[in-house]
Amino acid sequence: MSGPPDPFDRERGGVADTLRRTWERVVTPATPHHRPAPAPGPEPKRAGWTRALGVSLAAFGLWLLLDAPTLQHNAQVSPVGARRTVSLDVLGPIATVSRDLGLSHLVSVGDGLLGRHGNRPGNGQAAPPVTLPKTAPTTTTTTLVLNTHPSATSPLRVLVVGDSLGIDLGDVLVNDLSGTGVVEATLDGQVSTGLTRPDYFNWPAELSVDLPHYAPQLIVVMIGANDAQDLPGPPDVPFGSPAWDATYKSRVSAFMAEATSQGAKVIWVGMPPMQNPGLSVRMAHLNGLVQAVARHFASVDYLESSTLIGTPAGQFTPYLVVNGQEVNVREPDGTHIAPGGAQVLSGAVEQTMRNALHIVL
Amino acid sequence: MLFPTIDFAIFFAVAFVASWLFNPYPTFWKLAIIALSYFFYSWWDWRFVFLLVASTVMAHLGALGASRRERSPRAAKASLVLSLVGLLGLLGYFKYYAFFAVNVDNVLHSLGADRIIPLVQPTLPVAISFFTFMAISYVVDVYRGRIEAARPVDLAVYLCFFPHLIAGPIVRGEELLPQIRRRRDPAEVDFARAAWMIMAGLFKKVVVSSYVSSAIVQPVFSAPHAHSAPEVIFAAWGYAIQIYCDFSGYTDIAIGLALLLGVRFPVNFDSPYTARTLQDFWRRWHITLSRWLRDYLYVPLGGNRGSDVFVIRNIMLTMVLGGLWHGASWTFVIWGTLHGVGQSVGHLRRRRRVARGLPALADGALRSTWQRFWTFQFVCLGWVFFNASSFSNAMAVLGRLFTGWGTASPLITPLLVLTIIGVLEVQFVPPGALERIQRFFSEQRAFVQAGTLALVLLGVTTLGPTGVAPFIYYRF
Numbered sequence: 001m002s003g004p005p006d007p008f009d010r011e012r013g014g015v016a017d018t019l020r021r022t023w024e025r026v027v028t029p030a031t032p033h034h035r036p037a038p039a040p041g042p043e044p045k046r047a048g049w050t051r052a053l054g055v056s057l058a059a060f061g062l063w064l065l066l067d068a069p070t071l072q073h074n075a076q077v078s079p080v081g082a083r084r085t086v087s088l089d090v091l092g093p094i095a096t097v098s099r100d101l102g103l104s105h106l107v108s109v110g111d112g113l114l115g116r117h118g119n120r121p122g123n124g125q126a127a128p129p130v131t132l133p134k135t136a137p138t139t140t141t142t143t144l145v146l147n148t149h150p151s152a153t154s155p156l157r158v159l160v161v162g163d164s165l166g167i168d169l170g171d172v173l174v175n176d177l178s179g180t181g182v183v184e185a186t187l188d189g190q191v192s193t194g195l196t197r198p199d200y201f202n203w204p205a206e207l208s209v210d211l212p213h214y215a216p217q218l219i220v221v222m223i224g225a226n227d228a229q230d231l232p233g234p235p236d237v238p239f240g241s242p243a244w245d246a247t248y249k250s251r252v253s254a255f256m257a258e259a260t261s262q263g264a265k266v267i268w269v270g271m272p273p274m275q276n277p278g279l280s281v282r283m284a285h286l287n288g289l290v291q292a293v294a295r296h297f298a299s300v301d302y303l304e305s306s307t308l309i310g311t312p313a314g315q316f317t318p319y320l321v322v323n324g325q326e327v328n329v330r331e332p333d334g335t336h337i338a339p340g341g342a343q344v345l346s347g348a349v350e351q352t353m354r355n356a357l358h359i360v361l
Numbered sequence: 362m363l364f365p366t367i368d369f370a371i372f373f374a375v376a377f378v379a380s381w382l383f384n385p386y387p388t389f390w391k392l393a394i395i396a397l398s399y400f401f402y403s404w405w406d407w408r409f410v411f412l413l414v415a416s417t418v419m420a421h422l423g424a425l426g427a428s429r430r431e432r433s434p435r436a437a438k439a440s441l442v443l444s445l446v447g448l449l450g451l452l453g454y455f456k457y458y459a460f461f462a463v464n465v466d467n468v469l470h471s472l473g474a475d476r477i478i479p480l481v482q483p484t485l486p487v488a489i490s491f492f493t494f495m496a497i498s499y500v501v502d503v504y505r506g507r508i509e510a511a512r513p514v515d516l517a518v519y520l521c522f523f524p525h526l527i528a529g530p531i532v533r534g535e536e537l538l539p540q541i542r543r544r545r546d547p548a549e550v551d552f553a554r555a556a557w558m559i560m561a562g563l564f565k566k567v568v569v570s571s572y573v574s575s576a577i578v579q580p581v582f583s584a585p586h587a588h589s590a591p592e593v594i595f596a597a598w599g600y601a602i603q604i605y606c607d608f609s610g611y612t613d614i615a616i617g618l619a620l621l622l623g624v625r626f627p628v629n630f631d632s633p634y635t636a637r638t639l640q641d642f643w644r645r646w647h648i649t650l651s652r653w654l655r656d657y658l659y660v661p662l663g664g665n666r667g668s669d670v671f672v673i674r675n676i677m678l679t680m681v682l683g684g685l686w687h688g689a690s691w692t693f694v695i696w697g698t699l700h701g702v703g704q705s706v707g708h709l710r711r712r713r714r715v716a717r718g719l720p721a722l723a724d725g726a727l728r729s730t731w732q733r734f735w736t737f738q739f740v741c742l743g744w745v746f747f748n749a750s751s752f753s754n755a756m757a758v759l760g761r762l763f764t765g766w767g768t769a770s771p772l773i774t775p776l777l778v779l780t781i782i783g784v785l786e787v788q789f790v791p792p793g794a795l796e797r798i799q800r801f802f803s804e805q806r807a808f809v810q811a812g813t814l815a816l817v818l819l820g821v822t823t824l825g826p827t828g829v830a831p832f833i834y835y836r837f
Contacts, residue, residue, distance in 0.1 A: 044553035044796070044803035049381040052552040052621060055807050056377075059814035060370065066819050071367075107823055171583035171750070175757065178586035185587065187580075318482035319463070324470060326463050332485050339750045 068095040069104040077200035080230040146217045146265055148359050150182040156359065158185040159216035159264075161207070163193050166222035168337035169269060173220060173346040180361050186214050194227035195251040204258040211262050218357070219259050220349055222269040222305075224290070225335065228282035239282065245289055252293040260299040267352055268294055269345060272305045273316040275334025280316060301356050308348050309341040320344070362404040364614045365567050365821075372401065373618065376523070380622045381547055391514045391541065398521040402488070409486040412451065417517050419447040420496035424511070427504035441504045445497060452493045455483045460689030488527045490686060492520050494653055499534045501657055508534045515541050524618040528611050530629040531649040537624070545623025553803030555620035556810075557795070560817045562613030565606035567825035573603045573780060575826070577772045582748055585757040590765035592772050593758055597741040599777070600748050602784045605633065608647070632788040634740075637732035638722065639703045642740060654683050672708060677701040687747070692755060696746040703739055737785075 047055075064071070072095040075087035098104045150156035158177055160170035167189035177183040188210055193201035203223065210216070227248070231237035237244045259266050268290060271283040287304070294302040306314035309329045318330045322344060329341030337345065353359040362369050376397045383390040403410050423444020430437035453461075459482045466476040499519065502508045511519065511534070518541045525532055581588045581596035588596070609630040616626045629648050636642035643651045659679040665672050677698070684697020711721040722732070749755035802810065 042800065044551065044799040046549040047552040047803070049377075049547045049550050049623075051807060052550045052555075053377060053381075055552070055810045055814070057374070058808070058811035059818065060374075062811060062815035063818040063822075066815065067822055070822070107819070167583075174584040175586050175754075178584055179757075185584070187584065318459075319480045325467050326470075326476070326480065328459065328463060328482070330482070332482055334484075339754070 064094060065098050066103050067107055068098040070107055077197060080232050080236050145263060146357060152181055155182050155184045156218065157214060157216045158183055158218045158220065159210060159214050160185065160187045160220045162189055162222035163225050164191045165225045165337055168342050169222050169345050172339060172342035173349055176346050182361065192226055194223055195248065195255060196227040196229055196231060204254050207258045216264050219264050219266045221266060224271040224286045227286055228279060240285060249289050249293050252290050256293060256297045256300050260297060265357055266300040267303055267349055268300055269303045270305050273310045273314055275316050301352055303348060303352055305345055309344050362401060365563055377621060384545055384547055387544060391518050395517050395521060398523040398526060401523040402526060405487045412486050413492060413521055416448060416451065416492055416496050417520050419444050420500050421513050421516050423500040424503040427500055428510040430504060437504060441500060444500045448493050448496050452489055455486055455489055457689045458483060491529050491531060494531050495520055498653060498657060502534050511538050524615045525626060529649055530612060530626050531653050532626055536627060540624050550623060551620045553799045555617040556814060557799050558613045558617030562610040562617065563821045565610030567821050569780060569784060570603045570606035570610060571826050573599045576777050578603050580772060582758060585761050588761060588765065589768040589770045590762050591770045593761045593765060595773050597745050598781050600744045601741050602781050606784065634737055634785055635733060635788050636736050637729055638707050638736055639700060639739065640707055642736060654679050658682060669709060673705040676704050676708065680704060691752055692746045692749050696743050699743045
């Protein structure tokens with residue numbers, strides 16, 4: 001009995017036929033498509049490889065000239081190092097020519113039409129210097145009183161902010177909290193950001209927009225994965241030096257001051273250990289600085305993640321036993337947090353909300 | 362080194378010049394391509410270059426043995442099997458070991474037994490699924506006598522040629538090896554088509570895919586409880602657009618780059634969302650994978666020969682394993698199962714219609730629209746599992762379809778709706794129109810071409826976000 005066309009049948013006009021026709025179309029590209037098309041016209045004219053190279057290089061050069069100011073800015077906010085130095089050296093003169101000729105105006109107009117002049121990754125503003133408070137500051141306004149008995153009609157407003165690891169946690173946490181029916185949770189995650197490079201992305205500035213918009217009573221923060229880098233100079237300030245530590249602490253302080261300025265409570269989730277031992281040490285160093293600053297803020301609770309999704313000794317592990325089941329807690333890149341690990345952290349944040357902040361969920 | 366980066370642009374400029382300068386000297390051309398491709402691959406992790414070399418050696422030795430099929434059939438078969446075991450062993454270890462170990466250990470634990478499989482999490486080498494499948498197709502084709510065993514240097518170029526190395530297309534030996542062996546004509550570069558493919562690919566990936574992802578897909582899939590049912594529907598449709606623009610965008614760029622080097626790849630996408638049935642969808646979506654599954658899995662399993670039960674078994678096995686090929690996760694298994702069930706039902710319906718003397722597929726303009734609509738909805742249902750981080754995440758997304766009505770849907774904006782409709786509509790544009798544009802472009806003077814390309818590039822970089830997310834298929 002002859003059956004219907006099979007998904008993979010090569011004899012009955014199935015995939016094989018289609019593929020054969022498709023391949024023929026590539027070889028003789030002007031043959032009909034999947035539905036009747038007009039008779040094929042002449043092929044596009046071929047070019048010699050030197051002409052193709054010349055046109056491509058000219059196009060690339062022209063684009064470089066038009067977009068040089070943007071590229072130069074992107075280079076400026078990239079991590080300190082030889083690559084950044086070379087990029088700036090190359091792009092500097094091109095960007096100057098572009099500005100002098102008024103070509104960069106085209107991109108500015110485009111950005112303006114797209115509303116891209118605000119604070120966004122790659123377009124931050126330098127942070128003003130901040131002095132670390134000597135004592136726990138009292139909030140200036142207390143419009144955001146923590147709602148410890150939230151309900152569907154009077155929900156608790158939670159804002160989760162962070163870098164890509166913060167997004168890993170935030171995705172799960174926002175979903176879990178929203179699922180309670182008594183929490184309005186929002187995630188503001190910005191990949192590749194941190195506190196080291198406000199010229200790339202300015203988190204306190206972002207918070208100053210988020211706070212009036214979402215009016216959060218609780219802010220969960222997980223930031224730091226991109227912060228183990230030198231501060232751009234001149235002169236460049238190497239990571240871990242006393243000057244670096246002082247600057248970083250002032251930025252953490254500025255962030256916490258902004259976050260608590262309207263009366264919101266903050267749970268700051270520390271960085272977990274990393275598979276790369278060197279990076280792991282740097283993350284532990286950052287955690288120490290954040291903890292030191294958090295002690296100055298009565299409204300900030302620090303949550304250590306290294307033992308939650310690491311070994312009891314705080315070392316990296318890709319798997320943990322949770323409720324008797326082996327769970328993958330870290331992504332294969334050895335840095336990011338797998339959904340299983342994010343679930344563990346989300347549970348710990350909820351526990352902190354219940355135990356430390358006495359929120360009834 | 363992602364395609365849409367300055368790093369790659371510089372790399373490709375060097376590769377392009379080197380390729381054409383060495384073109385008159387075939388051996389040097391091959392060695393240059395191997396060196397460039399290994400350098401390109403080492404950009405992610407230089408250690409995995411050894412893995413690529415090991416796969417090449419295994420494929421070569423396997424093909425050498427398999428090519429002696431007429432003289433010593435048993436030895437040829439043993440050589441084939443050994444080679445496949447080696448290639449699949451590498452893929453299995455790097456891609457599936459952790460998944461296997463966790464699940465087996467947890468089952469043992471739930472039965473009260475001790476955990477016996479040590480847990481390690483190997484770093485997944487980029488592109489391993491793609492070059493393993495190409496190596497397998499090569500060895501099997503040699504065993505079947507479809508192609509002759511290639512010289513080691515030809516085989517190395519075939520497997521590592523950088524335009525297809527990372528995410529396909531999964532090119533056959535019979536398609537690429539002849540092009541590697543012969544010299545390419547330096548006066549016949551299909552520049553207009555290549556430029557079109559690269560620019561279209563960049564626009565799809567950098568502008569459309571990124572926009573749809575950040576506008577609705579990522580927010581809804583990350584926190585389904587916080588979003589309404591209409592937003593969930595648009596997120597599923599949006600992911601259909603995102604993954605199409607992402608993967609077909611990558612393929613377009615790969616095909617364009619290869620064309621600039623004088624090499625042709627098969628097409629990988631043929632307006633998939635115009636499909637009227639799931640069978641039709643798989644003729645149009647990731648074509649080089651679906652034909653691989655057909656020729657190296659479905660047909661050896663028995664294909665469509667035999668009873669309905671037997672055919673459905675073959676369809677299900679093929680689709681489930683095809684799902685698992687995408688990643689070691691139950692969500693991919695469910696995605697493959699869904700497509701297997703859908704195809705099996707379609708198979709039974711077609712067979713019943715034919716038995717009643719009707720055409721296999723009902724025709725007519727209204728019916729076609731109806732069939733396209735429901736095929737697209739079914740494909741989108743599958744995409745929910747494909748994109749979900751876990752089974753519970755997928756169920757949370759789908760659950761909102763029942764519980765998420767009556768709330769606001771701020772993520773559904775006119776621009777989003779227009780983007781989704783626009784991408785779907787573009788699939789119905791006859792290729793003749795695109796051919797005419799390419800032809801018109803090819804007839805322009807050099808400075809007009811350069812200016813046009815520069816403006817398109819500027820449009821892509823201005824409309825796209827800062828930084829480029831990795832292609833979805835890189836992780837496969």
